[in-house]
Amino acid sequence: YQWGDYGSPHPSVPGNRFSARFTKKVNMDAGTYVFKANADDGVRVYLDNQLVIDAWPNVGFNQRSQSVNVAAGEHTIRVEYLEDAARAYLNFDFQPIAQFSEKTGKSVFYNWGSGSPRSGIPSDFFSAIFDQSNSFSAGDYFIQALADDGVKVEVDGNMLIDRWSHYTGKADRTLWLGVTEGQHTVKTHYLENVFGAAILSDIVPLDSWLAYYYPNKELSGMPAASKIISPTGSLKTLYQDFGTGSPAPGVGSDNFSAKYTTAKRVTAGEYILRAKADDGIRVYVDGKLYVDRWTNSGFREDSIKINIADRPGVPEGEKDIHWIDVEYYDLAAEGKVEVGLEPFHEAVKDQWVGEIFPNQNFQGTPYIIGGSNSLSPIAKIDYQWGNAGSPHSLVAGDNFSARFTKKLNMEAGTYAFRANADDGIRVKLDNQVIIDNWSFAPQGAGIYLPGGEHTLTVEYIEISGNAFAKLDIEKLSPNKIFYQFGKNVQYNWGLSGPATFPTDHFEAVFDQSQNVQAGDHFIQTFADDGVQVEIDGQMFINRWTDYTGTADRALWLGASSGSHTIKTRYYDNVLEAGVFSHIVPFDKWLAYYYPNKTLNGFPVAAKVLEPVGDSKRLSESHQASSPVPEVGADNFSVRYTTAKRLDAGYYSLRTRADDGIRVYVDGVLVLDRWTGGVKEDSIRLKITDRPNVAVSEKNVHWIDVEYYDDIAAGHIELSIDKQPGPIYLTTHYNYTFSQAVDKQMSVVPQTDLHSKYLRSDSLVKDDKGTWRVNGSGWNVRNGPGTSYNIVGTMVHWAPASILRTVPVTGDLNWYQIAAWMIPLRNDVEYYMNPANFAKESTQYFQFLKLSESAGLDVNEVNSKILNGKGILQGKASAFAEAGRTYGINEVYLISHALLETGDGKSELATGVRVTKVDGKDVEPKTVYNMYGIKALDSCPLECGSEYAYKMGWTTPELAIKGGAKFIAEQYIDVGQDTLYKMRWNPSAPGTHQYATDIGWAVKQVYRIKSLYDLLSNYTLIFDEPVYK
Structure with a gap:
């Protein structure tokens, strides 16, 4: 119909806004028909009341077509039409399709x-x-x-x-x-x-694969080719290796994709779905996406574990049939794809299979690594994933878990299982937990297994930070042997043996594998009978003989940080049985405890003690209690052992013990005080490098300590401290040596060197009876006569003492005298030249820095130097405090005080009661002067005590500290902090010098050196001058 702009199907119906329905019954042959309709404005077509075309309205006024499958017989066709406004038309037709x-x-x-x-x-x-x-x-x-x-x-x-x-x-x-x-x-x-x-x-x-190939990477459009691919292998996998070629005609060698489909009968159970591809791949099972790795890559494996159950709601014969769809693309170069389902229980036969979970709870669908058909089989469980790694690229480096499973045939015997992990690891054997270590620490188990197939399962958890997992399996023996795992071995079975083992003739293996810190360690065993210790396959101790009664030990130097395999093997012959074995870092102390005071028999307990303090000393205090449960609180003994690196030199060895103690160094007894009571002992110990050992062991020394406790409180301390230095310093000065000597000669130095002779006419007596030089320029000779060498000169009116008169034929008498004289230049040069005094000599102490503390031990000074020294007895702490306060060497202060006070017994030292000062009455007080300060030759007691009164030195301690202050202010603080500087003042020669005697500095050192020789712990710092 074409009704035009204003027409309609009936005169009584206006040309706009009308509708019409056309109906017809038609006999139709069976077949497919095409129904076609077009209208302005809308049309609907029904076949047997079923809507076939619906264009209501007909947007765009296009022809609508629809094919319909029609059965033979009579059918009713109904066409409904809608006109809105303007033009109106309706076309409809139907016919069988070609x-x-x-x-x-x-x-x-x-x-x-x-x-x-x-x-x-x-x-x-x-x-x-x-x-x-x-x-x-x-x-x-x-x-x-x-x-x-x-x-x-x-x-x-x-x-x-x-x-x-x-x-x-x-x-x-x-x-x-x-x-x-x-x-x-x-x-x-x-x-x-x-x-x-x-x-x-x-x-x-079923099991064959239907492939569709697409000429793009997106699986877009219709396939360009297809083929049926026979399955590969016993698992009937999909396998296609395109190399660098095309998969099918009409498809390029790069930038293509494919869909693969199969249906398989799969028994319900656990399976590994292995997907290997170069490049991207997706795998669906029964419509569910399991593998989704749509990325470019080389040939890699993406596998997961899935649980396949029978399909519900299908006929019985179809329940175990499952659809597998694979989507794949190749980018460039080589192309390859392989997909298969492998029963989990088959994959783990003689192969480790890892299940990797992206959580800590083993939940969800795990990714799979390893297995019999994996691209990367797992040879052993020995992983180091580090701080950010994980077993699988799709699993983050923290908060994951993993389960490794393997079935293996094992011969009958005793096996050791060792596991170590960060963070946790659990090992199951035939579904029984044998190691449960859900924390960071190595563990092990030894089990006797009958021959046959066994299933091993390793469960691992990573929380955060570093991640590693390791499992070792070792057949120890075809027989049943005793096996234990732990860092330290300490068994004393006596006349029996381990439970379920015979009392004699048994063997044991102890797995001490552990993480160790980098550094040096020592190994010690004590065994009745034979013992061996092996570390990382290297034998360190190998005494496979009967009981010797002594410990066996070895050094393990330069151990690397991390896990090490450590095993102690032991056999018992007859009678008593026991074995101790420890791996101990240097400086830590290994202690063996005995239930008697004589270290007799086999130890009953052992432990490793941490060293204390910077000196890494031995310290164990158990007061009135027992140090270990196996011994009583009294009447026990202990043997302590350590290995230390001690460079050659002198050391202070100090002990404090209640009760007896012995100390051995490299097997030599150096301290023996096997008596009761509390006592401190100290010695100066000379350490030399060990001979006939490797260079790396020369400074390694064994320290053994034997100790017993009698009754009541018990305590032991031992320290070995290197005596520092000496430290040698130098100070440079702006004078040449010759210039410095010139300066000294100009200020009239003095000496009492040499035998001294003057002719009788050079001396006269003064009114007080003192012999004096009469006139200037007299030469002093070393013998009675002018033929002898001149050794010095004396100035007018210089005092002298006549020792003897020597007659000389043809001359006046000569006198041998005792006197101070002006030295010759060469004598001055000798004492001024530092090169004349060797560092090892006593005279070198003139360069000892008096402004540096000697670091003395107060108790040692009191007992070895000040004991019996009158008022100074017990005053070491006052000297030490004075030295620290004013920066003065304590030994110098003590030496000075002993000299000035006559070993602490002079009147000035023991106290002088002062009632007048400078002629005026004062409040009476007893004062002390320990260094003879201001004690002039003309009024030593009066002047010395009045100065002490003025300074407030009313106690020995105040006098010690106050005198130190005076010395510091007058000399030390102005830079003259050695005896040499006090005498020669090399920064300003000839000025501010403590003495005129050219030998003064050397004369002072002997007492100072003798005091040092009494001590075992001190610091020496020397400062030698260097002239321009």
Whole structure:
């Protein structure tokens, strides 16, 4: 109808806003018909009251077409029309669509795009029947069709696929089960509506793979090719290796994708789904996506563990049939894909399989690594993932868990299982937990196993930070032997043996594998009978003999940080049985405890003691209690051992023990005080490098301490401290040596060196009876006569003492005298030249820095120097405090005080009661002067005590400290902090000098050196002058 702008189907109906319905009953042959309708404004078409075309309104006024499958017989067609306004028209027609038939093989593949399949057939609205009838082998098949648009697959008169509709973008598939061998009628019916036209239809045996190939990486459009791929191997996997070539005609060698489909009978259970591809891959099982790795890569494996259950809601014969779909793409270069399902229980036979979970709870679907068909089999559980690594690229470096499983045939015997991990590890044998260490520490277990198949399971947890896991399995013996795991071994079975073992003739292995800190360690064993210690395959102790009664030990130097395999092997012959074995870092103390005071028998307990303080001393105090449960609180003994690096030199060895103590160094007894009571002992110990050992061991020394406790409180302390230095310093001065000597000669130095002789006419007596030099320029000679050498000169009125008169023939008498004289230049040069005094000599102490503390031990000074020294007895702390306060060497202060006070017994030292000062009455007080300060020769007691009164030195301690202040202010603080500087003042020669005697500095050192020789702990710092 063409009603135009204002027409209508009936005169009584206006030309706008009307509707019409046209109805007809028609006898139609069976087949597919195309219904076509066009209208302005709207049209609807019904066939037997089923809506076929719905254009209400007809947007765009285009022709609408729809194919309909019609059964033979009478049918009612109803056309409804809507007119809104303006032009009005309605066109409707229907007719059978064009159809053709074709005999094909078992597979159908056509992609006509927008074209016609053949001459006389339109490009739209046609149908076809493809006869795939053929002879088939008995078995199960799946049928898959991909059609744009409708498709039906008929098998032996049964319609197995029936989708007679527009293109859905998805394949249609079904199962064809229990197929008998022989000829079968198979037909694929195809319907094309409009636009693209394509049909793929395949009959595929179960386990074979149907492949669709696409000329792009996105699986877009219709496939360009397809093929059926036979399965590979016993697992019937998908396997295609394209190399650098094309997978099929019509597809390039790069930038292509593929879809693979199979149906398999799979018994319910746990499986490993292995997906290996170069490049991206996705794998679906029963429509669920399990592997999704759509990325570029080389050939890599992405595998997970899945649980396959029977399909619900399907016939019994289909419950165990599962659909597997694989999507794959290749980017460039080589291409390869491999996908298979492997029963988990088969994958773990003689192979480790790892299940990796992205959580700490072993929950969800795990990723799989390893197994019999893995690209990367797991040879052993020995992983170092570090701080950010994990076992799988898709699992973060923290908060994951892993389970490793392996079935293996094992011969009968005793096996050691050792596990170590950060953070936790658990080991199961035949589903029984044998190691449960859910924290960071190595553990082990020894188990006797009957021969046969056993299942090992290792569970691992990582929380954060560093991550590693390790399991070692070792067959120790075909026999049943005693095995224990732990860092320290200490067993004393006496006349028995371990539970369930005989009392004699048994063997044991102790696994002491552990993480150790980098550094030096010592190994010590004490065994009745034979013992061996092996570390990382190297034998350190090997005494496979009966009991010797002594410990066996060895050094383990330069151990690397981390885990080490450590084993102690032991055998018992007869009678008593026991074994101790320890790995001890240098400086820590290994203690053996005995239930007697004589260190007799076999130890009953042991422990490792941490060293105390910077000196890493031994210290154990148990007061009135027991040090270990195995011994009592009294009447026990202990043997302590350590190894230390001690460079050659002198050391202070100090002990404090309640009760007896002995100390051995490298087997030599150096301190023996095996008596009761509390006492401190100290010695100066000379350490020399050990001979006949490797260079790395020369400064390694063994320290053994024997101790016993009698009754009541018990305590032991021992320290070995290097005596520092000496420290040698130098100070440079702006004078040449010659200039410095010139300066000294100009200020009239004095000396009492040499035998001294003057002729009798050079001396006269003064009114007080003192002999004096009469006149200037008299030469002093070393013998009675002018033929002897001149050794000095004396100035006018210088005092002298006549020792003897010597007659000289033809001359006046000569006198041998005692006197101070002006020295010759060469004598001055001798004492001024530091090169004349060797560092090892006593005279070198003139360069000792008096401004540096000697670091003395107060108790040692009191007992060895000040004991019996009158008022100074017990005053070491006052000297030490004075030295610290004013920066003066304590030994110098003590030496000075002993000299000035006559060993602490002079009147000035013991106290002088002062009532007058400078002639004026004062409040009476007893004062002390320890250094003879201001005690002039003309008034030593009066002047010395009055100065002490003025300074407030009312106690010995105040006098010690106050005098130190005076010395510091007058000399030390102005830079003259050695005896040499006090005498020669090299920064300003000839000025501010403590004495005129050229030998003064040297004369002072002997007492200072003798005091140092009494001590065992001090610091020496020397400062030698260097002239310009």
